[in-house]
Amino acid sequence: MIKEVVRVPLAVGEDLVIQRNTIGGGGKRVCVVTGTHGDELEGQYVAWRLAALLQKEPAHLRGRVDIYPALNPLGISTMTRGMPLCDLDMNRTFPGDLRGSMSEYVAAKLIEDMAGADLCIDIHASNIFLRELPQVRINVNTADTLLPLAKRLNMNLIWIHAAATVLESTLAHSLNSIGTPTLVVEMGIGMRISPEYGEQLLTGIFSLLSHLGMWDAPVMPVAPPIVSSDGAVSFVNADQPGLFFPSSHHHAHVEAGQELGVIADPLTGTVRQRLLSPATGLLFTLREYPVVYEGSLIARILGGSQ
Numbered sequence: 001m002i003k004e005v006v007r008v009p010l011a012v013g014e015d016l017v018i019q020r021n022t023i024g025g026g027g028k029r030v031c032v033v034t035g036t037h038g039d040e041l042e043g044q045y046v047a048w049r050l051a052a053l054l055q056k057e058p059a060h061l062r063g064r065v066d067i068y069p070a071l072n073p074l075g076i077s078t079m080t081r082g083m084p085l086c087d088l089d090m091n092r093t094f095p096g097d098l099r100g101s102m103s104e105y106v107a108a109k110l111i112e113d114m115a116g117a118d119l120c121i122d123i124h125a126s127n128i129f130l131r132e133l134p135q136v137r138i139n140v141n142t143a144d145t146l147l148p149l150a151k152r153l154n155m156n157l158i159w160i161h162a163a164a165t166v167l168e169s170t171l172a173h174s175l176n177s178i179g180t181p182t183l184v185v186e187m188g189i190g191m192r193i194s195p196e197y198g199e200q201l202l203t204g205i206f207s208l209l210s211h212l213g214m215w216d217a218p219v220m221p222v223a224p225p226i227v228s229s230d231g232a233v234s235f236v237n238a239d240q241p242g243l244f245f246p247s248s249h250h251h252a253h254v255e256a257g258q259e260l261g262v263i264a265d266p267l268t269g270t271v272r273q274r275l276l277s278p279a280t281g282l283l284f285t286l287r288e289y290p291v292v293y294e295g296s297l298i299a300r301i302l303g304g305s306q
C-alpha cells in the first residue's frame with residue numbers, strides 16, 4: 001500500500017511528496033530507506049527488487065516492511081545530491097523540527113514516521129568519485145546493539161567508527177538515539193547501479209527478516225563480513241592535482257608498497273605522483289572519477305600492517 005509520509009507545497013504549484021510502500025501487516029516493522037542523497041542510486045534497485053519479492057510471496061511475511069525509495073525525490077529527479085531548493089545535504093538536517101523550515105519539517109516528519117521500528121536499513125551509494133565495496137558503517141557507541149544485526153546483512157565489511165567522527169545530524173544517528181536501531185549501508189558508486197551489490201544486499205535483508213522472525217521461507221546463507229575499527233583502515237590521498245589512472249583493481253588484495261595507480265599530467269606526458277599502498281590488505285574504496293586535486297581521496301585499504 002502506497003502511503004504519503006509528508007507533503008509540502010512548493011512555490012511553483014507543485015508539491016514535495018515523500019512516499020513509502022507498506023507491505024504486510026501487524027507485528028514487527030522493518031524500514032528500508034534510501035535516496036537521501038539524490039546522486040546515489042544503488043538503493044533504487046534494492047527498493048524495486050525488495051518490493052517485488054515481498055509482494056510476490058506475501059504469505060511468508062510476518063510483520064510489516066516499509067520501503068522508502070526516495071527521501072529526497074527532488075534531488076533524484078534533478079540529479080542533485082542535496083535538496084535542490086535549499087542546496088542542503090539532507091543527511092545533515094535530522095532530527096529536524098516540526099515548526100522549523102521546510103527541510104527541518106520534512107526531516108522531523110520522516111523521523112516521526114520511522115520511530116519505533118524494530119530495524120531501519122539506510123542505503124547509501126558513496127558519491128560520484130569513489131567506488132565502495134558493500135559495507136555497513138556503525139559507530140562504536142551503538143556497536144553492541146548493531147553489530148550482531150550488521151553481520152547478517154551479507155556485506156563484505158563492517159566499519160566501526162570511533163565516537164569522535166560521528167555526525168549527529170544524520171538520519172541514522174537520530175534514529176539510533178531514540179532507540180530505533182539503524183544500520184547504514186554504503187555500496188557501489190554515485191549515479192550508477194551495480195545489480196550484483198543490490199542482490200548481495202537483498203540476500204542480507206531477507207536473512208535479517210528471517211532472524212527477526214518476519215520471513216518464514218528458506219533464505220540463502222550470508223557470508224561473514226570482515227569487522228574493522230578505524231585503526232585498521234589506511235587512507236591514500238593525492239599530493240598533486242592531475243588525472244588518476246588506477247593500476248590496481250577495486251576489491252583486490254594489495255601488498256604494502258604496491259602501486260595503486262598514478263597521477264598523470266596529460267599535457268606533458270609525465271607522471272606527477274606514483275601512489276603506493278601504505279598497507280597490506282583489501283582495497284575496498286577506489287577512486288573512480290579521474291580528475292583529482294591535492295588532498296583528493298584515492299583509496300582506502302583495510303588491513304593489519306601499516
Ligand SMILES: [Zn+2]
Nearest residue numbers: 037040124125
Ligand atoms: Zn549518501
